Amino acid sequence: MVFPGHGGLGSRRLLLSCLLLAAWGTGSGQLHYSVPEEAKHGTFVGRIAQDLGLELAELVPRLFRVASKERGDLLEVNVQNGILFVNSRIDREELCGRSAECGIHLEVIVDRPLQVFHVEVEVRDINDNPPVFPVKEQKLFISESRMLDSKFLLEGASDADIGANSVLTYRLDSNDYFTLIVNSKNEENKQIELVLRKSLDREDAPEHNLLLRATDGGKPELTGSVQLRVTVLDVNDNAPTFQQSEYEVRILENSDIGTTVIRLNASDPDEGMNGVISYSFNSLVSPIVLDHFNINSNIGEIIIQGNLDFEEVNLYKIRVDATDKGHPPMEGHCTVLVKVLDENDNVPQIAFTSLSLPVLEDAQVDTVIALISVSDRDSGENGQVTCSLTPHVPFRLVSTFKNYYSLVLDSALDRETTPGYEVVVTARDGGAPALWATASVSVEVADVNDNAPAFAQAEYTVFVKENNPPGAHIFTVSATDADAQENARVTYSLVERRVGERALSSYVSVHAQSGRVHALQPLDHEELEMLRFQVSARDAGEPALGGQVTLQVFVLDDNDNAPALLGPEAGVQAAGVSQLLWRSVGAGHVVTKVRAVDADSGYNAWLSYELQPEAGGARSPFRVGLYTGEISTTRALDEADAPRQRLLVLVKDHGEPALTATATVLLSLVDSGQAPKAPSRSRALVDAAGREASLLDVNVYLIVAICAVSSLLVLTLLLYVALRCSAASPTEGACGPGKPVLVCSSAVGSWSYSQQRRHRCALGRARPRRTSWPSAPVFQLVHHQKLLANGKI
Template sequence: FLLNLNAKLAFIAVAMLFGRAVWAQIRYSISEEQKDGAAVGNIAKDLGIDHRTLKERGFRIVSTSGESMFSLNQNDGVLYVNGKIDREDVCERSIQCLINLKIALENPLEIHYVIVEILDVNDHSPLFPENEKRLEIGESALPGARYPLQAARDPDSGSNSVQTYKLSHNDNFRLEIKDREEDGKIPILILHKPLDREVTKNIKLVLTALDGGRPPKSGSIEIFVDVQDINDNVPVFTKEAYTITLNENAPVGTTIVQVNATDLDEGKNGEVVYAFGNNVNYNLRRLFEVNSITGEIILTDRLDFEMKDKYEIDIQASDKGIVPHATVKSVIIKIVDVNDNAPEIEVTSFSNAIPEDSRPGTTVALISVTDLDSGETVLPGARFQLQAARDPDSGSNSVQTYKLSHTDYFRIEIIDRDEDGKAPVLVLQKPLDREITKSMKLQMTALDGGRPPKSGTMDIVIDVLDINDNAPDFTKATYTVTLNENAHVGTVALRVNATDLDEGQNGEVVYSLGHNVNYKLRKLFDVNPITGEIIVTGLLDFEIKDKYQIDIQASDKGIVPLTTDQIITIKIADINDNPPQIEVTSFSSAIPEDSKPGTTVALISVSDLDSEINGRVTCSFPEDIPFKLMPSSQENTYSLVTTSSLDRETISCYDITLEAKDAGQPPLSSVKSITVQVSDVNDNSPEFSFSPYAFYVMENNAPGKNLFSVSASDKDTGENSVVSYQIWRDGVENKYTSFININSENGEIYALKSFDFETVKTFQFQVVATDSGTPSLSSNVTVNVWTVDLWVPTYCTLHGIELEKYMLKL
């Protein structure tokens, strides 16, 4: 048939006492998309059945899971395709697509099971739910971070379904494929090289899904990765040095210079504001101010060259990040003298003498900073300017150096500001990790140059601020739970739990269903975003599916959230919630009453959608009838057969109630009533109402006149009970039978001649009553006939009256 067919015959003959029923099984394979009328296989030929008897024996499909897809030709026994078959419509997402047909013949009864396997052809390409996918990934994401993607779907099955994925070439991501069994293969995007938004803001990837066809079909999706900024860049001044010359008579409000700094970050992280550095003293702040937005340094008081001819001002540029980064730049303003002062002579006398052994450098005060916050995103080399210690002494007796207590994370750097003294700068030399060290306490010591030197100390407390650098971590490697299929809506199946080492919003975990959880699963299950409880939201049915794998996603609440996925397995336990089903296939409207014991009347199939013990079914019916159930080679299939002879004239109809009961606790059962009609066979001969018959006939009767009638009845029905009559003429000469004849339909006997008493006084003959059965049955009856004589009249006188007198002679 130019088709890929595989026919396997397995014959099982079940011999009964006086009758038989035959079962056979055939399997064919055809590819989907066959044209209407394509031949599947010659069932009659494969079973060895004479095709000339097919119509007579009622060759037909009696039960099927897809009867409308096939037709059976009673002339040649070939099974044909009805219309175009699309495997994806018939057996959606099934590994094997099997159509079961039940074929029956009568006289004798034969049941044949035909399995048609619909083979998949690669007629579909993989298809993603969307044409493009946009991901937002923070540049703080660490290598190894995983991002599950939605899988492509291919309606084809087996090797023609999605087999692999390919990712376009890139430097930052690689692809991992996870096999989820029934849910197919899931692509997971994995970061293997850190992202840097300042280098690449956007990355375009192409994910291609390929099936296993030859040649393979494919589908693709564009993935746009938007790299989310973190505050990992400090502002940078556009000039290495700012040196300005300004006349001492410059008016108040003069814009001296405009500094400018840029930050490679974006948003708030890249917005720069300006301010004086921490070490700018009151006198400088009185003379100058800085515009926080524009960076303009403006003169706010009069200058005097004779008081000071140069100013060095620290300008700090900071971004607006949650943990701001700052850079300090020194601006040098040189004052130009103008001739605005006449010579003066000033004499200062002291009222008290100074002892010659007075020591200079007495410490008056030390100004210190007691707290310094920092963020764990700060990179090594980051600088934090500290306020300098003050020493009223001068020269070598003033502050000469600073020392920092031992630490692996910071070192101290000293900047000489000439007249403003030496300023300490704290420099980060090792990355911070809040999850290891949340805070640290340092001590900085300022030393002057005296002999011996005097010192002052300051405690520096560093609180390491959290960034979102830890993804949630599930507390269990696997989650598996078993749930009864009758679990009520609202039942908590299990609770997942994930923790996050970060703090605050970065450490708060919320739960959701993963991106690859399809619509059907979302109708059955939901997850509480706060508690992680997996809740039943739909009706579970073991008979539809006995196991679910659900992707649960745990995410933190960071500005750029980090996520982790975990697969949970929910196994559905069967309960006895389905009663058995009874299917009865009757092969004739009635069974002949002369059927031999063991004759098959009908085929009975029982089924139960439950599994194991809940699906074990027994079938029974009352024992006081001449039938029994015989198990067949097919599981849960019985033949209803006769156990003794039937007599339609005694019982013409049997109403049988079948009961199917499963083995569950408590057991469920169902009943089905079938009616077996006993059809008549010609097993009764006609019976005459009298035997023998005796009749009297007047002589001299008129020919053609009805003389008398006989009557017979038959207990059978239909044609078998229709009686016809005839006079038995067995070849022996009986001259008297020529005097009469009989109506074959009603048994009325009429004269062919006139009777004469003197010639025929009495005679007898046989009447045969025959039914219309095949073969016909008959019975005889003897009919005795006497002729009545009417003798010659005589005359007599009575009271003078002459009377005519007749005498009847027998």
């Protein structure tokens, strides 16, 4: 779907994002899939990335992942194609039991930006569980005297599946004596009864073996079976009887083990073994009765064998069977109700709810601090509880309902005087003797946000060597806040501004919680000598308060730039440049000058010049100034000197390690009587004998040539400046700084600087370098560089 006036792809993404956000806000899940249980590994579930509107190329960069609170390994997503598939065996019955609805809830998480999607995967039931009976064989004992149409209850089967897969039908194998009746009140409660259709004759058939089958409603059907073993018993026509059908006994809780509860007596008019009676608890008696009571099978005495606790169980219903020893045995029944009487054996319980902590120091009197509920498991007066507070606290208790209190503020608070209170509540019951308990709550007095974060210093100076690795830690700012809790939780951020043409955040970043300042990219001393910026610290109070600190980051120079030759000598190493020199010049005559520049600064840019010795060890009649680069003669030239002299000048900086460059100067020695040919390049002609007229002519030509070249240079510079100023942005001013290369010489050496960058520091414009020997502060900075390079700082 494409909206008019918008890009197709961008509009689709915007619409899909809006729909996903709307679905997220209104429903518990954005996507719904279904998969049958027991599906094989790799079974396709859905194109989850496509349905969520995520591009496949974004899945890995945005850390696409799927999490589940349930079995996290059941489903998996292929991050290459965005398909959700079955990863391991899914058993619906193991996952959800017999719940009608079964699903796996997935959380789909992507970062940058963070988004969370909810996906529900329904697990559909398949008929993979057959009906199961609780036992493999059910035994029934039926007297041969039982009347026709007598019914005998059978245990039914259960099916772990749901729906139609768990609907069971029962079938009994064909026989002459019994039929099956199934009374279905609902699917969860089917009563299966075996009905006697033909009189039993123990002498004819003492036992009947029947097969009961249960079939579910799934496709295909699954069947379970149980063997019914019916034993025909001989006649014993009198059952034991009790004097009462129900007995009631009262006994105190915590009575001693072995105490007699009651002694029962049943009678049987039969004679012999048919009249001998044994007593037992009915098979339907709950396990808790068996844990607390025992019965003597011979005399019918019920005794205590476990501790009786009124607060846990105050009434026990015990069904007792009296069984004779006839064949078949017959039973009589009675019920014994054991009522447990209460004693004051439980201390009161105190619970704090709805705590409204901490309490602001400017909170109003009668402000509710907490709700308190008290209880006592005893009954009557033993369970009646009264409460009180420890004295000398600015709080009081207000009764709101029976056994419910409110802890309210009784007087004004002052955090500076008392930052917190330990409030003790005492609860006492009405028993004799009374039992009591205490509970305490720490009430912290919270401060209002009246202190801004503060730095130890208003400004810090940081030294960082250039060419640092990206993300390097350069400094850690730390501010303290005198407030408490959220009001003292400080976060840090950069005060964004422009550094030349770039944003400050492209150079450095600050971690919001730790205050660690990192350089996001390698810093270049030749591009940026000093970066000055502010870091803001704000607390989390309402309203938030903040403070700032200034960081001056000096980028220390590293010797990463080799000397660069200027003028024609820059290309002389490969081809060489010739100069003409009269043989008649004397000692100390300056022939030419080698010029070089180093983009570094300090010692790294301090250049020296050396004349490499000639091959064969011959002594050259020339020398070069150690720091000036001037090539001059050491003696008068004579006929023995070769007509062509090749000088190799080594230019070296003072960095560690030192970087070098070489320049080659070719000199052609010309006799004073020879007329030199016109040079192809600029050459220095020196006539030691010198005729004033020739020198005057040469000087005139040189002056004219210099004036012409200077005029052309000035015109070019004016045109260049005009073009730069017309193209400059408003933030750069009328004219941006140029890229000059300054070389300064002195008697003690050459100090060269490079200004081939827009700005020197983070103050918005470049500052020109000094063109003389550096002052004491510069040497101090160089000293810092050397100490940093040697690992001493």
